[in-house]
Amino acid sequence: MTTKRRFGRVRKLPSGRWQARYPGPDGIDRPAPDTFATKKDAEIWLTRQEAAILDDEWIDPDAGKVSLGEYGRTWIDERPRLRPRTVELYGYLLRVHIAPTFGDRALSDVKDPHVRRWRKKLLDQGVSEVTAAKAYRLLKAIFTTAVDDQLIKRNPCRIKGAGQENSAERPVLTVAQVYRLADVIEPRFRALVLLATFGSLRWGELTGLRRRDVDLTAGTVRVERQLIRVTGKGLVFTEPKSAAGKRTVVIPELIVKDLEEHLRYFAQGGDEGLIFAGPDDGPLWNSNFNRRFWGRALAAAGLPKIHFHDLRHTGNTLAANAGASIRELMDRMGHTSTRAAMIYQHGSHERQREVARQLDSLARGQLTKASGTQRARGE
Template identity: 75%
Template sequence: MADTPAEKPRQSSKRKPVKRRFGRVRKLPSGRFQVRYQGPDGIDRPAPQTFATKTDAEVWLTRIEAQILDDEWINPDAGKISFGKYATDWIKERPKLRPRTIELYDYLFRKHLKPTFGDKPLSDIKEPHVRQWRKKLLDDGVSEVTLAKAYRLLKAILSTAVDDQVIKRNPCRIKGAGQEKSPERPVLTVAQVYRIVEVIEPRYRALVLLGTFASLRWGELTGLQRRDLHLDAGTVKVERQLIQITGKGLTFTDPKSAAGKRTVAIPDLITDELKTHLRYFAMDGDDGLIFVGPDNGPLRNTNFNRRVWAKALQDADLPQIHFHDLRHTGNTLAASAGASIRELMARMGHSSTRAALIYQHSTDERQREVARKLDELARGALNTSGTQRARPQNKAH
């Protein structure tokens, strides 16, 4: 009788549970599943929510493990810091911000960001919150220009929070919300500029002319010193500006950008007026301010606008335009005189082409001038080559 093979021992049909190499999943009395895992900081953490099935819990754990391995894990405790605290530190930590920029950021934060987001944890700010905030400000009558500035500040702060791995995604995702659509500023004619010059107080005549024909900002004008004006060479040198800063008063600062330090050529038309001004109204000495008030002190924008500028516009029978519109007028005149984009940038003190392009208007007169020159060029080329204009040929019958 053949030997019968020995029977193999029966294996249990019940499998032993496989221990996860990352994280733990356990079933709660409610029937839902809870997850815990150890973060890269060594702290044992629970998932922010429970899961309906064990599979859902394990999928979530797999994603967290992948984030840790890819160095994309966000510490959930980091996002608990309030937006107000983070934004305040963000403004303080920005390198080389101009005083006026710091003042603007502080205002935008205090007036438009803090009331809505100040006490809110960073991780709790979501896209719907940003949309609702923006709509409320628009409904409250905040100008689109101011709102665009506030939105850009909010987006910049939250972009840094993403870089700092405090939050995973920037909720500022409204297309075009940060773009300013400023209304077109008025452009004066040369005759209108001189109407203002004729009626304004004599000590401010040169201020109006230099603001227009050298395209200078208010702070650049009021910061000019005698040594900056070279009438023999027909130039004015911009090296500083004098601006009002809350809590500090009038302060000398650098121009708005590196390109703001520049030398601007001025037309001979205003030279005699500038000489008269230096003789009778400017401070003495090379460091003396060129434009000062009756008390021989620095000019303040608010006082000038209220006491001098408004009256001059009324006497000249002109609408209530801003003093800054003189610079806009000067830029437009320079563009009409044929200044290139680069020449306009240098004259205006800008490092980008965006602002200069505004003044490259295609006026009807300029279009006609281009057409005349094209006509002359084409006629000259035809005459030189002897080429005749093509004439339609009669079709054979």
């Protein structure tokens, strides 16, 4: 039995359930994806479809049938301004952490519970919280674009806080420890350690520096590019991570002499010559440096196993403790957001004691002044 309506039609099936059909704006007669227990339920569904069409919010139910793996690869390819390392990271996350679960599944078939179970499975398998957060953010971004493309109506990535990275607190070296490390590492890398720390520079920024980027008279280092490894291409010079990454960093006079000696004995020749080159006078590879020099130097200095990047973290902390404002930290670090700079504003225990001493002195001074005023008034 079929019941005609002003929009669409419903009919009762031999099973006793009800089916709904309607003409889509594309001219195709479309059935509801499921049957309904009552005629009223079927009619309510048709009313909602009509409203979606009239409000221009109707989505072709066949559009979301493209697989997430295919759509995700296209999503990456359609973003030409992504840095090579970002393209590599996205490809890895899609291939290793997303595709095994969702690669062959249609976009429209992925629902909120599927995403929750996928994320839990990643964490249960030992994937770090940082990597899981990166994978979740990528998946959410892909679905956000699918919503914008009107392939699906709703983004299934709705887990509060799942995209936030809660990295463990990185170690901070003392100035004495930094110099102990600089003293024992291979001489050609002494200045690398000191500039990474007191200039707050990233590995790629350091290895991309040229002679013309350094002005020791002014005590500045100009960051205009970085040297990164790209799978299949080797070492590649690229733009900094962001527009703020192009910056001039003022370095303390303390390390100028070390840089002068480094330029004299170890840097490549000419204005375009690399400041930090490998033992073969070629570009410096992170993997070779870590394997041949970094671990050995840490052991000789009696330091725990830390990452080279922790020198930048140490430098940022020292700058904050020296009184740098959030804006100054952002400029020094090459960040456009205050988020990273805020991390270094918590202050060290030593800095907190200094603040307390200054507060104590200020309060005592004002109390003494107030007491003297009262005596002068005879109170």
